[in-house]
Amino acid sequence: MTKLxxxxxxxxxxxxxxxLTEVSLTIHERDFLGVIGPNGGGKTTLLRVIIGLxxxxxxxxxxxxxxxxxxxFIGYLPxxxxxxxxxxxxxxxxxxxxxxxxxRLIRRVTGKEKMQALQLLEQMGVFHLRDKAIGELSGxxxxxxxxxxxxxxxxxxxxxxxxxxxVDNRFEHDLYAILRELNERMxxxxxxxxxxxxxxxxxxxxxxxxxxxxxRSNIITEQQLAAYDCPIQLITHGNVPHTVLQQxxx
Amino acid sequence: xTLIFLEILSYRFFQHALAAAVLTSVLCGIVGTYIVSRxxxxxxxxxxxxxxxxxxxxxxLGMPPMIGAAxxxxxxxxxxxxFSRKGDIRNDSMIAxxxxxxxxxGILFIFLTPGYAPNLMSYLFGNILTxxxxxxxxxxxxxxxxxxxxxxxxxPILYVAFDEEFARTRLIxxxxxxxxxxxxxxxxxxxxxxxxxIILIISLLTIPQTTANxxxxxxxRIALFSILIGxxxxxxxxxxxxxxxxxxxxxxxxxxxxxxLAVRTIRSWxxxxx
Numbered sequence: 001m002t003k004l005x006x007x008x009x010x011x012x013x014x015x016x017x018x019x020l021t022e023v024s025l026t027i028h029e030r031d032f033l034g035v036i037g038p039n040g041g042g043k044t045t046l047l048r049v050i051i052g053l054x055x056x057x058x059x060x061x062x063x064x065x066x067x068x069x070x071x072x073f074i075g076y077l078p079x080x081x082x083x084x085x086x087x088x089x090x091x092x093x094x095x096x097x098x099x100x101x102x103x104r105l106i107r108r109v110t111g112k113e114k115m116q117a118l119q120l121l122e123q124m125g126v127f128h129l130r131d132k133a134i135g136e137l138s139g140x141x142x143x144x145x146x147x148x149x150x151x152x153x154x155x156x157x158x159x160x161x162x163x164x165x166x167v168d169n170r171f172e173h174d175l176y177a178i179l180r181e182l183n184e185r186m187x188x189x190x191x192x193x194x195x196x197x198x199x200x201x202x203x204x205x206x207x208x209x210x211x212x213x214x215x216r217s218n219i220i221t222e223q224q225l226a227a228y229d230c231p232i233q234l235i236t237h238g239n240v241p242h243t244v245l246q247q248x249x250x
Numbered sequence: 251x252t253l254i255f256l257e258i259l260s261y262r263f264f265q266h267a268l269a270a271a272v273l274t275s276v277l278c279g280i281v282g283t284y285i286v287s288r289x290x291x292x293x294x295x296x297x298x299x300x301x302x303x304x305x306x307x308x309x310x311l312g313m314p315p316m317i318g319a320a321x322x323x324x325x326x327x328x329x330x331x332x333f334s335r336k337g338d339i340r341n342d343s344m345i346a347x348x349x350x351x352x353x354x355x356g357i358l359f360i361f362l363t364p365g366y367a368p369n370l371m372s373y374l375f376g377n378i379l380t381x382x383x384x385x386x387x388x389x390x391x392x393x394x395x396x397x398x399x400x401x402x403x404x405x406p407i408l409y410v411a412f413d414e415e416f417a418r419t420r421l422i423x424x425x426x427x428x429x430x431x432x433x434x435x436x437x438x439x440x441x442x443x444x445x446x447x448i449i450l451i452i453s454l455l456t457i458p459q460t461t462a463n464x465x466x467x468x469x470x471r472i473a474l475f476s477i478l479i480g481x482x483x484x485x486x487x488x489x490x491x492x493x494x495x496x497x498x499x500x501x502x503x504x505x506x507x508x509x510x511l512a513v514r515t516i517r518s519w520x521x522x523x524x
Contacts, residue, residue, distance in 0.1 A: 051419050052418075053415060053418055070421065071421055074419060076419040078413075078415060078416065082413075083412065083413050084412075087287055087411070087412050088283075088287055088463065088466075088472050089408065089412050089468075089469060090467075090468055093408065094412070096405075097405070097408075097409040097416070097417075098416075098420075100405055100406060100409060100417075100420060100422060101420045101421055102420070102421045102422065103422075103423060105403055105405075105406040105422070105423075106402050106403065109405070133467030133468070134412075135467065136467070149416070
């Protein structure tokens with residue numbers, strides 16, 4: 001399998017606080033990796049290191065892409081609510097912002113790219129909102145919009161940080177269908193609190209709790225989680241709706 | 251009325267003032283939209299007051315004070331941007347330090363300049379009627395450059411302003427764009443000081459935009475409407491101040507606030523109707 005990104009002995013954190021210790025992980029083409037773990041365990045930090053937003057304190061990140069390929073290498077869906085909802089930008093512009101890359105700052109958006117943006121909006125069911133300002137959209141609608149933005153560049157690796165927050169049940173179902181379809185042509189890494197839906201949809205699981213435990217299957221048992229020192233409890237597993245309880249620090 | 255208007259138009263100082271009013275409307279309309287959208291009003295206030303230090307140093311060194319102010323403001327703006335990125339000091343506290351230091355340096359250097367005591371009031375409150383041809387040309391050049399930059403780089407400017415982190419994942423040179431933008435803000439402020447003064451300039455960068463934002467929620471339209479609202483306020487205020495023989499800067503701001511209140515009232519009334 002072709003490698004996309006290789007993390008080697010990554011130690012990362014903010015200021016003096018170390019969040020990840022000596023984490024190694026390789027992402028291959030067509031991977032569908034679910035990332036689980038307790039709050040503050042370093043899930044988002046891991047994603048930020050993979051994307052290149054956070055420089056690790058030690059260790060190396062290697063991307064298997066050169067030159068222009070690097071521009072459309074990663075698609076990123078950040079956690080919601082890290083932007084200003086009053087910012088004057090339309091839904092359509094938000095999606096188109098996913099096209100611009102690198103130093104080509106004066107390039108115009110082509111008609112083909114606009115069509116592509118409209119198609120994506122249609123596919124995600126937010127076509128009618130294209131001229132609305134971002135602040136007029138609900139949380140779920142914004143999430144769909146940001147998904148459009150993250151995939152319009154047709155990246156080779158799609159990274160999603162809790163895409164299922166603020167999303168209604170119907171779209172959550174659609175979302176996983178869309179992600180499985182996207183996975184036909186790109187690798188996907190997804191952080192989620194919902195371990196039940198994760199294990200029903202992903203191919204492999206990584207449990208991040210300061211360290212990283214890679215699990216080569218989408219079925220994970222309580223015993224395995226305990227062995228990984230990952231304080232997440234599985235309540236049910238199967239076709240019934242899942243509930244997950246998180247243990248808190250004593 | 252028309253005749254009297256034509257008569258004042260024939261005065262050279264009034265022609266200059268009118269041209270300055272038009273240019274600052276365009277310049278502050280565009281740059282102010284960026285400032286308001288990114289919630290950079292306090293930073294802009296800081297840069298404005300810091301520029302007073304440059305004016306003082308300019309006087310002391312015997313060079314045109316506006317050049318001193320331009321250099322000093324751009325450097326402080328870059329400094330504010332740099333330190334706010336490091337994040338070990340609270341952003342707003344640091345802006346306050348720059349703000350106060352600039353004013354203090356300005357007062358000290360003007361005090362130390364031998365012989366000549368410049369009219370500080372015209373820097374603090376502006377006087378559009380005394381703008382010189384050179385200042386007007388400089389203002390025109392800056393307006394053309396900034397309007398062209400916004401036209402050419404509209405998308406990267408908008409995208410970085412909206413979601414800096416996402417722009418980074420697209421490998422866009424975010425930090426370079428931010429440094430360029432804050433320099434543009436600093437130059438816009440310095441070149442507009444003659445019109446509205448250090449204390450009042452923030453109004454040209456925020457009141458038209460806030461008014462425009464009541465009417466639209468698109469960046470490009472806010473900029474366009476701000477220019478139009480700025481034109482109405484600037485020209486209206488200028489003419490009114492001439493007839494009533496009152497300070498021009500203050501009159502312009504009163505006109506802008508009146509426009510804001512009028513638009514707000516009409517808008518809430520319309521919202522009530524529907």
